[in-house]
Amino acid sequence: MSFEQVLLMRNELVLVIAMLIVLAAEIFLSGNNRKLVIPIAVGAFAIATIIAWFPQPEGVIFGGMYQTDTLRQIMKNVLNIGVLLIFIQSMPWLRKPEQNFQMSEFYLIIIATLIGMGFMISSGDFLMFYLGLETATIPVAALAAYDKGKRKSAEAGIKLILSSALSSGILLYGLSMIYGTTGSIYFHEVANAWGNTPLQMLAVVFFMSGMFFKLSIVPFHFWTADVYEGAPVLVTSYLSVISKAAAAFIFMIILFKVFPTSIELWKNVLYALTIITITLGNIFAIRQKNMKRFLAFSSIAQAGFILLGIIGGNAMGMTAVVYFALIYIFSNLAAFGVVAAISNVTGKEYMNDYDGLYRTNPKLSLVMMLALFSLAGIPPVAGFFGKFFLFMAAAKSGYYILVLIAVINTIVSLYYYLLVVKAMFVNKNEHPIAWFKSDWATRIALIASVLGIIAVGLISHIWEYINAFSFGI
Amino acid sequence: MDILTLFVVIPTLTVFAIMFAKNLEQTRMISAVGMTAQLINAVRLIIAYYDERNAGNTADFLFQKTYVWFDSLNIEYAIGIDGIGVAMIALTAVIIFTGVFASWTMEDLPKEFFISLIILATGVFGFFISLDLFTMFLFYEVAVIPMYLLIGIWGSGPKEYSAMKLTLMLMGGSAVLMVGLIGLYFYSAPDGGELTFNVIEIAKVHMPIEAQRFFFPLTFVGFGVLGALFPFHTWSPDGHASAPTAVSMLHAGVLMKLGSYGAFRVAMYLMPEAANEMSWFFLILVTVSVVYGAFGAVMQKDLKYINAYSSVSHCGLILFGLLMLNKTAIDGAIIQMISHGIMTALFFALIGMIYGRTHTRLIHEMGGLLKVMPFLSAAYVIAGLASLGLPGLSGFVAEMTIFVGAFQQNDLFHRVATVIAASSIVITAVYILRVVGILLQGPIKNDKYFKLSDATWFERVAVITLIVGIAGIGMFPYFLSDLIMDSLHPIMDHIIEAGKPALSQVSL
Numbered sequence: 001m002s003f004e005q006v007l008l009m010r011n012e013l014v015l016v017i018a019m020l021i022v023l024a025a026e027i028f029l030s031g032n033n034r035k036l037v038i039p040i041a042v043g044a045f046a047i048a049t050i051i052a053w054f055p056q057p058e059g060v061i062f063g064g065m066y067q068t069d070t071l072r073q074i075m076k077n078v079l080n081i082g083v084l085l086i087f088i089q090s091m092p093w094l095r096k097p098e099q100n101f102q103m104s105e106f107y108l109i110i111i112a113t114l115i116g117m118g119f120m121i122s123s124g125d126f127l128m129f130y131l132g133l134e135t136a137t138i139p140v141a142a143l144a145a146y147d148k149g150k151r152k153s154a155e156a157g158i159k160l161i162l163s164s165a166l167s168s169g170i171l172l173y174g175l176s177m178i179y180g181t182t183g184s185i186y187f188h189e190v191a192n193a194w195g196n197t198p199l200q201m202l203a204v205v206f207f208m209s210g211m212f213f214k215l216s217i218v219p220f221h222f223w224t225a226d227v228y229e230g231a232p233v234l235v236t237s238y239l240s241v242i243s244k245a246a247a248a249f250i251f252m253i254i255l256f257k258v259f260p261t262s263i264e265l266w267k268n269v270l271y272a273l274t275i276i277t278i279t280l281g282n283i284f285a286i287r288q289k290n291m292k293r294f295l296a297f298s299s300i301a302q303a304g305f306i307l308l309g310i311i312g313g314n315a316m317g318m319t320a321v322v323y324f325a326l327i328y329i330f331s332n333l334a335a336f337g338v339v340a341a342i343s344n345v346t347g348k349e350y351m352n353d354y355d356g357l358y359r360t361n362p363k364l365s366l367v368m369m370l371a372l373f374s375l376a377g378i379p380p381v382a383g384f385f386g387k388f389f390l391f392m393a394a395a396k397s398g399y400y401i402l403v404l405i406a407v408i409n410t411i412v413s414l415y416y417y418l419l420v421v422k423a424m425f426v427n428k429n430e431h432p433i434a435w436f437k438s439d440w441a442t443r444i445a446l447i448a449s450v451l452g453i454i455a456v457g458l459i460s461h462i463w464e465y466i467n468a469f470s471f472g473i
Numbered sequence: 474m475d476i477l478t479l480f481v482v483i484p485t486l487t488v489f490a491i492m493f494a495k496n497l498e499q500t501r502m503i504s505a506v507g508m509t510a511q512l513i514n515a516v517r518l519i520i521a522y523y524d525e526r527n528a529g530n531t532a533d534f535l536f537q538k539t540y541v542w543f544d545s546l547n548i549e550y551a552i553g554i555d556g557i558g559v560a561m562i563a564l565t566a567v568i569i570f571t572g573v574f575a576s577w578t579m580e581d582l583p584k585e586f587f588i589s590l591i592i593l594a595t596g597v598f599g600f601f602i603s604l605d606l607f608t609m610f611l612f613y614e615v616a617v618i619p620m621y622l623l624i625g626i627w628g629s630g631p632k633e634y635s636a637m638k639l640t641l642m643l644m645g646g647s648a649v650l651m652v653g654l655i656g657l658y659f660y661s662a663p664d665g666g667e668l669t670f671n672v673i674e675i676a677k678v679h680m681p682i683e684a685q686r687f688f689f690p691l692t693f694v695g696f697g698v699l700g701a702l703f704p705f706h707t708w709s710p711d712g713h714a715s716a717p718t719a720v721s722m723l724h725a726g727v728l729m730k731l732g733s734y735g736a737f738r739v740a741m742y743l744m745p746e747a748a749n750e751m752s753w754f755f756l757i758l759v760t761v762s763v764v765y766g767a768f769g770a771v772m773q774k775d776l777k778y779i780n781a782y783s784s785v786s787h788c789g790l791i792l793f794g795l796l797m798l799n800k801t802a803i804d805g806a807i808i809q810m811i812s813h814g815i816m817t818a819l820f821f822a823l824i825g826m827i828y829g830r831t832h833t834r835l836i837h838e839m840g841g842l843l844k845v846m847p848f849l850s851a852a853y854v855i856a857g858l859a860s861l862g863l864p865g866l867s868g869f870v871a872e873m874t875i876f877v878g879a880f881q882q883n884d885l886f887h888r889v890a891t892v893i894a895a896s897s898i899v900i901t902a903v904y905i906l907r908v909v910g911i912l913l914q915g916p917i918k919n920d921k922y923f924k925l926s927d928a929t930w931f932e933r934v935a936v937i938t939l940i941v942g943i944a945g946i947g948m949f950p951y952f953l954s955d956l957i958m959d960s961l962h963p964i965m966d967h968i969i970e971a972g973k974p975a976l977s978q979v980s981l
Binding site: 378380391400415421463 | 542543545546607611612614618621622625626633637640644648651655656658659687691
């Protein structure tokens with residue numbers, strides 16, 4: 001294998017290097033210098049993110065186990081940007097005294113999972129796919145249990161590891177059927193040998209069930225709310241945004257590339273689950289009072305919207321999913337960023353704590369409002385464009401009724417997003433959260449998110465760029 | 474920069490300028506200057522429009538500009554305007570101008586108020602200049618969402634409930650509408666050409682009738698919610714009653730017209746066969762709106778509720794005229810849009826000013842106001858007379874034209890609908906005269922009211938501007954009618970042409 005071929009894995013390689021740098025810093029820094037780990041980690045990762053942006057040739061290595069092309073690179077870049085924002089947001093949190101003994105772990109674990117996601121997205125066969133998936137999942141359980149002292153956090157870790165073990169089991173069972181019936185684990189060979197026999201249909205169902213766990217599609221969502229609530233805010237935002245986007249990307253690629261002939265099966269499954277997921281996610285979200293749980297349930301509904309892009313099996317849908325994921329990352333990270341900033345300073349996490357927030361902290365409230373409007377799909381912020389194009393992608397394949405149901409659900413979601421806006425802007429409060437100055441890291445992350453929320457929609461080149469490389473069945 | 478884009482740019486710049494304002498003084502000065510500029514631009518547009526027409530330009534839409542936005546989806550920022558649009562733009566410019574003066578003494582969070590108000594107006598202007606359904610829809614939603622904050626923060630009464638109800642119902646309407654627009658897009662090239670959102674392009678193609686049957690109701694109801702179509706009008710009384718003065722003015726004056734304009738320009742124009750086929754069903758709903766709104770107004774005791782229900786009735790008349798599907802009635806419907814826009818804005822402005830003095834909106838607690846504030850009271854009487862259709866004022870021209878047009882449909886169904894709808898004129902007289910009698914005449918019921926002052930200079934600016942509009946349309950309707958008629962011909966030919974074969978099949 002030549003050096004050029006190794007370089008095809010550039011994204012993963014630079015992440016490994018970044019990880020090693022963090023590890024070395026952790027070993028060699030001691031005493032008061034230990035806090036330097038934070039800027040070193042964020043800096044190393046920022047450089048890795050930038051390097052990954054440079055254009056790269058397409059290619060296949062390891063005999064087809066690993067492949068890369070521009071679309072997959074875009075997907076990885078989308079994830080990298082999101083993680084970078086989370087890293088910046090994490091700086092004030094990890095600098096707090098109670099986190100002193102565990103700073104580098106946060107970065108190490110997240111970069112490790114990101115490497116797993118990179119391999120998963122680039123996988124050319126089911127073995128690499130599974131390895132990537134597990135690398136991306138198992139360390140996250142450690143992250144969820146990051147607040148070791150807190151009962152809920154530990155519970156979140158256990159719940160995550162158990163439910164993901166179960167879903168991996170189901171997924172593996174499906175993969176074994178695929179291997180048993182086709183004699184291969186390579187994507188293109190499986191696709192060629194695919195005959196839609198009953199056993200193979202069952203394999204697709206098992207495969208999808210495993211993926212639905214990761215995507216927290218109803219009825220595979222039960223772990224979501226507890227894990228999201230128990231985990232620290234930034235871990236929750238990582239779980240709800242990055243892991244979900246990565247799972248959605250590879251799910252879409254495999255459905256389009258390996259199981260295109262089973263579309264009659266999976267489109268019906270997706271049709272039903274989209275409706276259930278969006279509706280139930282919304283109904284549960286209405287009742288939530290804790291901001292983290294609230295965003296968790298709203299993210300279940302958002303995952304349902306992603307399925308709208310997949311169901312049509314067309315290239316426009318693929319573009320819309322990647323585009324929506326990018327917008328969703330900015331919007332959700334802005335919302336979580338505000339929640340994290342407030343929770344860091346005041347420890348308050350409930351919706352009625354936000355009453356009258358605009359009068360004391362106008363800028364944070366505005367960021368939150370923009371983020372929520374983007375999540376709800378209100379123009380002119382980017383969420384509108386993301387949702388509109390997802391609906392168009394589904395409508396392109398004729399799913400007008402499904403689009404109608406989804407669109408009516410956006411109104412339900414608008415209701416609960418407006419509840420937060422109402423709390424901040426309309427409600428009166430004798431003791432609102434006092435004015436505080438957020439530190440520069442939070443501000444940078446929030447400004448970057450807001451710029452993303454505004455720019456990604458209005459600047460059409462981003463859509464066009466993704467669209468140039470996406471493919472349908 | 475072209476004259477149409479300026480309509481979006483001026484308010485946007487005003488919003489940015491307000492962000493740097495230091496106090497109420499500066500905020501309202503910037504708003505006033507910005508909206509005066511907007512008004513001047515509207516006058517410029519009318520002159521330029523007439524110049525073009527007189528120079529022999531017979532294109533359907535003038536001042537067209539197209540910039541590609543999302544290339545692969547063929548989404549464009551396409552603008553252009555015809556006579557109807559010019560009239561609507563002028564109306565909007567007048568009302569937002571007066572709305573700024575009506576909010577002159579806004580104390581609580583003035584910057585945020587004026588920013589939200591002007592963002593709302595930006596959406597309205599953008600909607601009227603757009604020829605591309607995507608941008609049109611985008612501006613439409615931009616016009617709706619600031620309402621939540623405007624009513625929620627600065628409203629009165631059960632404002633949180635009203636704001637949520639209004640926002641969710643209107644966004645629900647726009648959600649249904651979105652499906653209709655996406656449907657229009659995917660059927661815009663049945664022969665395999667490039668799909669488009671452009672209104673002019675879609676009007677050229679013949680959409681399959683099955684598709685029209687599915688998407689026409691979605692689009693019409695989607696816009697109809699904003700146009701107070703029964704039974705989706707319930708947001709209107711609560712919303713208008715809770716909203717602050719300028720917002721009620723803008724909302725009843727312009728935003729509700731967005732609904733009827735869209736129902737006409739998008740739903741009926743682009744899906745004419747379905748419009749002909751289904752008009753009877755919506756005509757029933759609309760007739761109910763007209764009469765129900767009028768009766769609703771009779772029963773109310775709160776000035777704002779009276780006017781809100783009256784708006785439901787009058788906006789029902791707009792849709793009624795549109796659904797009659799002939800030139801005279803539609804001409805009347807569009808004059809009614811303008812006429813009702815100015816008239817209801819005047820009403821809400823006056824109610825706001827009266828409320829600011831008496832601190833009550835219940836008519837039974839007031840009386841004899843004509844003695845203490847003659848200017849405001851006289852203006853109220855003028856608005857009332859316009860509302861009940863006194864000749865010489867705008868309401869007469871509009872309603873007369875609508876009903877003359879409606880009587881041209883000589884089958885029994887349309888006759889009955891017309892007779893029922895026309896009865897609303899009598900009911901309107903009942904509630905208007907009743908309010909005038911109780912509110913303005915008779916003894917002064919409260920000693921405090923003797924000390925009340927009449928209108929201040931900024932209030933007079935607002936009121937006089939609007940009265941000039943009402944009387945102007947009433948006395949010189951041909952000016953407006955000509956403006957509209959020229960643009961109406963191609964649209965009407967399109968709709969009536971499509972209706973000819975279909976009409977003979979429908980027997981009622």
